[in-house]
Amino acid sequence: MKHIKSGFLTLNNNVRAITKMQFILVVILVIVAGVIGYYAGVWTAPKPPMLKEITIAYGAQTLSWGLTYVAKEKGIFEKYGLDARVIFLAGDTVVMPAVIAGSVDVGIGGLPIVASTRLKGEDVICIGITNYVPKGTGVWARPEIKSVQDLKGKVIAVPSxxxxxxxxxxxxxxxxxxxxxxxxxxxxxxxxxxxxxxxGKLDASYVSNDYYLLCQRAGFNKLFEYGDIPELRRVIWGTYYAKRSWVEANKGTVVAFLKAIIEAVDVFKDMPEDEFLPISEKYVGITDLEAIRVAVKNYGATFAKDIRVVVSDAKYFIDMLTEFVPEYKDLDVNRMIENTYVEQAMKELGVT
Known part of the structure; x- marks a missing residue:
């Protein structure tokens, strides 16, 4: 009887040992299966496309460059596969060296900085325009300065x-x-x-639409608006520019950038006014909703989906400035303009 009991206990212990081993084996199998399943999921799950990094710099804090801000803040750049970094550098003459150095891919600014840079031998080109002369931009002065003639001997502030x-x-x-x-x-x-x-420390200043209402409230005198001068109405207000070498090495990125800008036109014009408040605060530094409303209205009226650089208009402005920079007469304006990429962007978006 003792032998039977002893045998039973031995058998029972063996069963327990086997059961424990089976349990451990099952646990190991579950863990292994989980790990394999996890990595199988990682390997087979579709990956989101990598965004192409692009750095865009503007030299003046104004909603005149609002299409770029809207494309960034409303996710339009991301829609076209771009991880856009939009930065402020104080003035065209600061933005351009950054473009030349390669720390900035696309600059936003006027034709003169592109023209003067090309005179120095740098192959920088305009790949699109922002807008033409907007209503509301001009020169304002202290109350005691009553006319343009009073500006003789005075100081005028400009961004660069x-x-x-x-x-x-x-x-x-x-x-x-x-x-x-x-x-x-x-x-x-x-x-x-x-x-x-x-x-009272400054005589006069260029005033953008962003500050139009603020200057009016402060009692400053508006001496003139650029858009009221017939000879200036054909002037291209701003351009998107880049080094030709960068453009040719990043053709897809350039087209994607321009498509985002074009799409931003309708978004800008359809946005509720209060949605411009955080954009203006971030990029312009103005939080007065009434002032923002004036800027949005006047700049919005100048934005169009056809952002090609009209060569004759570019030449018109450069010729006008030849009086101040005689070397401009030797510029080949056609060489400083490249519409190929914006035309492709417009075609892909169905813009005529």
Whole structure:
């Protein structure tokens, strides 16, 4: 009987040992199956497409470049496969060196900075335009300065010396009968110039639409608007530019960028006004909704889906500036413009 009991206990222990081994084996199999299943899922699951990085720089804090801001904030760049970094650099003359150095892919600014850079031997090209001269942009002055003639011997602030606004303001003064050499220009951001005007430390300044209502409220005198001068209505207000070598090495990225800008036109025009508030605060630095409303209305009226650079209009502006920069007469304007990519973008979007 003792032997039977002993045998039973041995058998029972063996069964327990087998059961424990089976349990451990099952656990191991479950873990292995889980790991295999996980990695199988990782290997077979569709991966989201990689976004192409692109850095875009603007030299003036204004909603005139609003299509770029909207394309960024509303996910349009991402829609076209771009991871866009949009940065502010103070003035055309700061943006352009960054483009030349390769730290910025696409710059936003006027034709004059592209023209002057090409004179230095750099092959920078315009790949599209932002808009033409918008209503509401002009030169404002302290209350005691009543007319354009009163600007002689005075100081005018512009975003950069040698940039677009500096160039067009010199042209405007000449047309209006003031020798631009009798005026001193200094570099200031829009916010700095507005503050200096309020403090009485500045005579006059270029004023963008973004500050139009603020200057009006402050009691400054509007001396002129560029759009009111017939000779300036054909002036291309801004362009998208890049090094030709970068453009040719990144053709798909260039077309995607331009498609995003074109699509942003309708988005900009259809956006509720209050949605511009965070965009203006981030990129322009203005949170006054009434002031933003004025800027959105005036700039929006100048945005179009056909953003090709019209060669004759570009040549018209460059010829106008030849008085101030005689070397411009030797420029081949056709070589500084490349519409191939914007035409492809327009075709793919069905824009005529």
């Amino acid at each position: 010396i040698g940039g677009h606004i500096h160039s067009i303001t010199r042209a405007a003064l000449r047309i209006l009968g003031v020798n631009p050499d009798e005026v001193k220009f200094i570099k200031m951001t829009y916010a700095e110039a507005y503050a200096a005007l309020k403090e």
